[in-house]
Amino acid sequence: MTQVLHTDPTTADLSAACEEARQIALSARATYLQGTIAYAARLIREALPDAAAITVDTEDGELYEVRDAGGKALYRAPFTPASPLHDSITGDVEALFREVLPFGGLEDAGWETAAEGLPYRTVLLPGAPKPERRTAHGFAATPGRMLDVRAECVAGERAFNLEGPHPLYQRETRDRIRAAMANSGYDVPDAALTVTAHGTLARGATAADLALAVTALAATGAFDPRALHKVAFIGELGLDGRVRPVADVNAAVRTAYASGYTTAVVADDDMGNVDVAGIGIHGVDSLRQALVLMECFGRAN
Template structure:
């Protein structure tokens, strides 16, 4: 007897429909699994056999062929355990085939018949929504899938419970997704003593989504500042929250509600190219995608591999990253706010008022040159974070709280969205110039600065965006000379004289 069960394979962020075909026919007992399965899928045979036996359900003593269609699509993961087991039961008449038709299934089986959660439940739910299917998943995965509005996701704890539900012997209510609340600021800007200019740069970066590079000696507070940036950002909209949740779900990270707080990712500088950008035989999201709509913090910036750093240039410009493989070319969202931190030289003490630098000019230049000019050109803000002496730390007045700064950020962002529908950091070309509103004095200062600093066209546009954000923070409809002058203070050169 032939049975067909609907499931999905994750290809990047997309849930691709897969039909699990199970044929049980007379003959010597055997089991054949076809359809380009990976090792995890191949091993489902033993998990399914033991789960059926330990759940008191029959395993066919016959010739069994399981096909995962379409055959040309590579299948990976353990989510096919449940649909294969239900297909075997339907082929034996234990579960009515018509009861399977309205559903799509996914779940990993334990040897005792228990069900374990699978990654990508949000993406599976979007696939089921497109086909008009209901979902039957492990309980934890069903709660995650229920975050997608319009999807009926039922959660079960074991194979026996799933069979009882499909046979009409047990009633289940659709799972309900948990709404994640905005995470309150646990890290306050007041904890960072001094560093008024760096805090101002942080405020500008949060308001207009401008990429920020901080340069300073060890212990100057660069990491403390970066970790407080997510709490200055506005909460994610419904659409943005679903985008972020979808990426985290596909990566297999725990999702306990629609993510409203902008993510913060801080990979170590030893991260691989695939870990940062994304990759694998079947590509998975990397750190740039996990930071989508949030902050990607790269500490010890020059220590990252040159290959990985140069690969950042595409997502910084386009907001997406494309990972090409022989079987597929997948695109992941990657519209993040990049914050990087670095020392001024290899020893870290160049320019420090108390500790002498042990590096030669050639060593400092070689260290700075680890960051290419085109990549450096993509930072809107470059700010120095000097190390404070113990006396300066003791006398430094308490600064503004995160909440006070965030109120200004929200107000400035509201002005941007009302005027152009997006943050200033995402404006380009005609849209940028249409909303700039430069005064004659500001335009004259810009022209003089561009000539003196030899700004590229990209740097010039970034300077305009920062000036526009400064004006929005000051509540000005026009970009004035003072706003341009402040923006110019964030064009620090990395290259020592």
């Protein structure tokens, strides 16, 4: 027999009043957020009239970056005497953010997670054209840990930026991956491409090359980024685009399996060094072959 919950009229009225108040609060929060962004946009555009989007450290309420509609950075923290955005303006803007951010509701108001990852969020300013933006999320497996890789491609001034996975070799890694992409028949389009490895590798950083390159290419539209789901990449890239074997590949695959990944992509030459049951292993000898594999995964989805 199904139980029926009987509610007395007073309880029902109180419940309805509570829900009505909640809806009013949500509406007021949205209005507050919209008003704050409009006010902040007015202040920023006094110095930077082409400002179209901002990135904010939502944990500290600090303005991190201002970009134009093409994705070009017009301002980036920290403030310097040569900054186009005076510190008095950033101070006023940040005071506004610190008042409104504790109320939450950012995602509903259009604040997206920035390429730098949380707590950084990006929001378009009122009246700005929405830039063409594509993102991708990939993963590199290393012994003992997974490395989270994010890529963002925004139409505008051509640029290729990479952060991590080893700060001492950041430029070297970027140049190697860009050369591998170009020599495989791919290059950075007329857009700003930013790849970020969330986490630092003290050694074995080149084992993340394949993940960095494949995630970057997914963001440019080379294949459906959804194909990256539950796939771990392990491989160093040569300047010619070949995928080279890495040390401790078996331990890296074990890490991927223990972390719930269903597929690992490794160098062809490492196939004989992998002995992990329960996870699909695919060997590739080049970046181009890895992209063909991902296109197949994309069609399967």
